[in-house]
């Protein structure tokens with residue numbers, strides 16, 4: 294064992310910038326995932342079989358293939374097919390957003406389905422129309438099932454985001470690798486990056502637990 | 513005021529209702545009884561179109577509600593329903609449970625809706641619970657709120673599907689008392705129940721369903737003392 298952290302000290306600012314690089318595209322991905330995922334979930338619970346089929350096919354494809362493959366396809370195939378030289382950041386956000394939408398749509402769908410069927414019947418029996426029923430009666434109850442699972446999905450996304458280093462996006466992971474190559478020592482920068490990922494996930498987990506506690510409290 | 517003509521309901525290859533023809537007059541209290549699985553709930557749920565009959569017709573005040581074009585929500589505004597498991601909205605207070613639909617569906621102002629709700633909650637004896645959440649209530653209290661919630665829409669007809677079957681025995685009476693009061697006001701009521709004494713005492717008419725067939729109907733006295741069919745006799749022997 295000869296760990297020597299003194300050599301990476303000059304590189305620390307460079308590595309720390311990776312935190313923002315990672316967070317930036319994770320946040321954009323989450324937003325895309327949430328918006329698209331909600332739309333897909335609505336398609337899944339709609340009675341329209343074409344919409345259902347499309348949403349289910351979408352989910353099946355994005356959950357059924359490796360994330361890294363999706364990334365490669367978007368990053369390499371789009372320029373090849375369209376001639377549009379897609380920027381790294383956009384490929385990353387698009388891949389993670391589209392992928393996350395598949396998972397988010399399942400989380401939302403399951404959360405809505407888990408609401409007691411009697412709630413919908415009671416609302417229908419009172420003559421309440423579909424929209425207010427969903428907005429005021431079903432969704433507020435579904436949120437309790439949905440939020441904790443969503444936070445879990447964001448945690449997974451944060452960790453998996455390291456995959457974008459493979460297309461050269463200068464995230465935390467990539468920066469640690471560059472420093473490693475520069476100083477001919479890999480372990481120290483990787484350890485530092487690992488510690489940073491862990492702290493980010495730890496904070497997200499704590500937020501998740503706090504949210505869950507509040508939700509349980511309001512029961 | 514309610515007429516059903518040969519209604520039939522099929523689930524998959526299971527025919528649950530077999531050509532039920534019945535009529536219920538304004539102000540009448542009808543007890544629907546019969547063995548488990550005989551189609552009582554399904555019959556009741558057809559009356560407010562929670563289930564659509566596979567064939568046959570239902571008329572309410574001479575309006576054919578089984579028409580494809582009919583606005584189901586408009587029909588249901590006029591028909592209250594009380595479920596075995598209450599189905600109160602758990603994220604709303606008692607008062608909000610009762611005021612929500614009148615505001616959303618009938619467009620009442622909050623003040624108007626609350627005025628009606630408070631009167632109803634007083635009637636069912638729950639004035640002190642108006643800001644409680646449902647999970648703080650006993651089963652009997654929940655069911656009384658559910659009755660108030662349905663009545664707040666000022667329906668002409670009230671449907672009850674085994675309203676006391678999920679209650680601890682000591683809470684059955686408080687709910688039946690509320691229903692008895694309601695019957696006294698001239699409300700048209702259709703009640704699926706296993707409470708034979710209540711049916712005897714309060715109902716104007718008993719409908720006996722067996723295997724999807726309306727096997728007997730008539731005055732409670734006659735039905736309970738001298739059932740005409742073997743099946744009804746067997747059933748009464750078991751439950752009385």
Ligand SMILES: Nc1ncnc2c1ncn2[C@@H]1O[C@H](COP(=O)(O)OP(=O)(O)OP(=O)(O)O)[C@@H](O)[C@H]1O
Pocket residue numbers: 523524526528546547548549550551552553554555
């Ligand atoms: N949504 C449904 N899908 C398929 N079958 C159903 C459905 N609802 C009811 N059934 C079937 O229809 C039959 C009659 O059910 P129903 O609930 O009307 O009986 P019930 O007389 O109310 O019985 P219980 O006293 O147990 O409540 C049963 O065999 C039941 O399994």
Ligand SMILES: [Mg+2]
Pocket residue numbers: 552553554673
């Ligand atoms: Mg039933």
